[in-house]
Amino acid sequence: QQHIFSHLTQAPPDQIFGIMNAYKADTSDNKIDLGVGAYRTDEEKPYVFDVVKKIEQEIINDNTLNKEYLPIEGLPDFNKGCQMLLFGKDNPLIESGRIVTAQCLGGTGALRVGFDFVKRHLAGDVYVSNPTWSNHNQILDRTGLNQVNYPYYDPNTKGFNCSATLDCLSQAKQGSIVLLHVCAHNPTGVDPTETEWLQIADVCKARNLIPFFDCAYQGFASGCIEKDAFAVRKFAELGFQMIVAYSFSKNMGLYNERVGALHIVTPNKEISAIVLSNLKIVIRTLYSCPPAIGGRIASRILCNEKYFKEWIEELNTVTGRIIRMRTLLKNELDKLNVQGNWDHITRQTGFFTFTGLTPEQCDKLTQEHHIYLLRSGRMSMAGITSKNVSQLAEAIKIVVQNE
Ligand code: PLP
Incomplete structure (x- = not known):
């Protein structure tokens, strides 16, 4: 039988995971990992x-838990906790089922x-x-949507x-979706100010655009949830x-547990019920229902x-270290008088x-x-420590001067 994969060619490796692997393979004692967006302590x-x-x-010690399937939409407490965290504890949208x-x-x-869900509905x-x-x-x-x-x-x-x-947005076709980073924009670290958000909201209203927020770094921009x-x-x-896609990978450090949430804000609770019923079919046909451990952990925190208080204190330590590394x-x-203006690092x-x-x-x-970062110039600040920062600055000086 002729092999059925003959039409395939080698696909490019994922850039971020590729850098992670190259860093791991480097045997130098002085290597610095500024590629992956995962937190590191000051001891790397x-x-x-x-x-x-x-x-x-x-x-582990809780005998009341078992391994039965979770509901398609996940743990109810987790979902409620996520709503309170992002939208605010007393947000009337929560109570009204929107x-x-x-x-x-x-x-x-x-x-x-x-x-x-967007593609289908x-x-x-x-x-x-x-x-x-x-x-x-x-x-x-992969979803087949036009970008x-x-x-x-x-x-x-x-x-x-x-x-x-x-x-650009004011010329968008009515009904288009706008993907917006809630805070700590990846890869630029540049966010709209509150006034600018209001201007974006005005355009979205005027053009009837649907905001689709991605929130992967709540707590990391200002240091305040x-x-x-x-x-x-x-x-x-x-x-x-x-619509909002939410990730707990960074702010709870739950990277490999795969904990996140999707929120869809609807006009009322009757429409919410219809939206949920359709969303459940999307999920059922992708992976049926979510795993439990990560959701249980996040839910108990929330x-x-x-x-919750303990988590916020630890999160402050984490975000505080990253902010200090900028300075x-x-x-x-x-x-070192490195050529150019570097104010944007702290901005x-x-x-x-x-x-x-x-x-x-x-x-x-x-x-x-031996310093690993994306070719776009994106540097993960979590990879910088009080010990490697001078080595990094000296290397930047050399590559900038030798242009
Ligand atoms: N959105 C943005 C902007 C991200 O940077 C990331 C992770 O790097 C994600 C979403 C997804 O995070 P997760 O690891 O939870 O899938």
Whole structure:
């Protein structure tokens, strides 16, 4: 039999996972991993939240739990907890049943379920920021939705290009979907201000656009869970029907447990019931129902005041370290008089800095200095420590000067 895969050619490796593997294979003692968006301690170690470890033990010892299937839309307590966290505890949308929520397989799972739902029941073009997290483009491609870029990032100011974004969206076809990063935009670290969010909301209202938010970094932009939810809460308050894909991978450090949620805000609870029934078919045909452990952990954090407080304290430590690394790197570059302006390192927020380094400079950092980052110049700030920051600044100085 002739082999049935003869028409296939080698597909490119995933850029981010590719960098992760190259870093692991590098035997140098001085290597620095600025590729993956996962938190590292100042000792360059992965971090498991203490509150997560504690709850894991509690779950293992809980004889009331079993391995029966969860509902298609996941754990009810988890879903309620997610709504309160993102929309605010007392948001009237929750009480009135206007938010449909399903527990999903991380943020990626929520995006995929959400866009499958869009493809089947809403259609329309999907506007995505240029640039965006590369998996957005890939997911939309696989879902079969048409993508249109909106400008978003201005390489000159290394900031948000609000006027170009508004111009572009104001010409969008009525009923289009707009994918918006709630905070800590990946890869640029550049977010709209509160005033700019209101302008975006105005255009969305005027053009009848449907906001599809991606929230993968709540807590990482401002360091405050409440402040980082501004865009979603404001759009909700303005009466938008909208979709949100949420990830707990970063803010609970639950990367491999695959914990996320999809929210759909509808006009009323009768429509919510109809939307949920259709959403359940999307999920049932993709993976049937979600796994339990991660959802149980997150749910106990969200629904227990004591655990919630402990989580917020630990999250503050995590986000605080990343914020400190921004200042540290900026100071080191200034100290070495590295050519160019590096103010954007402290101006940008969240996990990543969009450094402005060229792909060639990034290649040199990797090949000559064992520093791993995306060729777009995106640097994961969590990979920087008080010990490697001067080595990093010196390497940046060399590649920038040798241009
Ligand atoms: N959305 C954005 C912007 C992200 O950066 C990520 C993860 O890197 C995700 C979604 C998905 O996260 P998860 O690992 O939970 O699938």
